[in-house]
Amino acid sequence: MEIYYVNIAVKVFIFLSIVNVWFFRFGKPTAWRAGDASSMKEEFKAYGLSETMMYVLGGLKVLLAILLIASIWFPNLATPAAAGMAVLMLGAIIMHLKVKDPIKKSFPAFSFLVLSVLIIYFHIS
Numbered sequence: 001m002e003i004y005y006v007n008i009a010v011k012v013f014i015f016l017s018i019v020n021v022w023f024f025r026f027g028k029p030t031a032w033r034a035g036d037a038s039s040m041k042e043e044f045k046a047y048g049l050s051e052t053m054m055y056v057l058g059g060l061k062v063l064l065a066i067l068l069i070a071s072i073w074f075p076n077l078a079t080p081a082a083a084g085m086a087v088l089m090l091g092a093i094i095m096h097l098k099v100k101d102p103i104k105k106s107f108p109a110f111s112f113l114v115l116s117v118l119i120i121y122f123h124i125s
Contacts, residue, residue, distance in 0.1 A: 007122045010115050011068040011078075014085065017112070018065035022058045032108050034099050047095045061088055068119070075123065082119035089113035 021030075022040070029038035037043035044054040067081035092109035 003122060007078075007119065008072055010119055011072060014112055014115055015065040015069045017108070018061050022062055032105050034096060034101055034105065046099055048098075049095075057088065057091075060084070064088070078123045079120050082116040082123075086113050086116035086120070089116060 025040075027039045027041075033039075034043045034046040037046050040054060040058070041051060044051065049057075064081045064085045067077045068085070071078035071081055089109045089112045093106045093113065096103075096106040096109065
């Protein structure tokens, strides 16, 4: 039973974090932005990615975060949503490495990758 509540807490945490980054912190500096970027647009520019790609990836992250929340009531959504999130977070880690960011800037993406893998584990075991 405890795993059930941990699973829900992890899903809510990922959802709230993604919403915070893509809606409330989008145009603001954070300690996790690539290079010297002070906004999401500058961060994607630092990665060498287009504004279109920024919106596509952001939209995918938000959609997957919504699916993770929905999976609380529709458990069959959990594994594909968490797997998609894990892939996107692995991509984020790779982009931080590409631009030679300090490893600490990859911490949020790495954390969400691990949490996404945990969600998958919770649902397949």
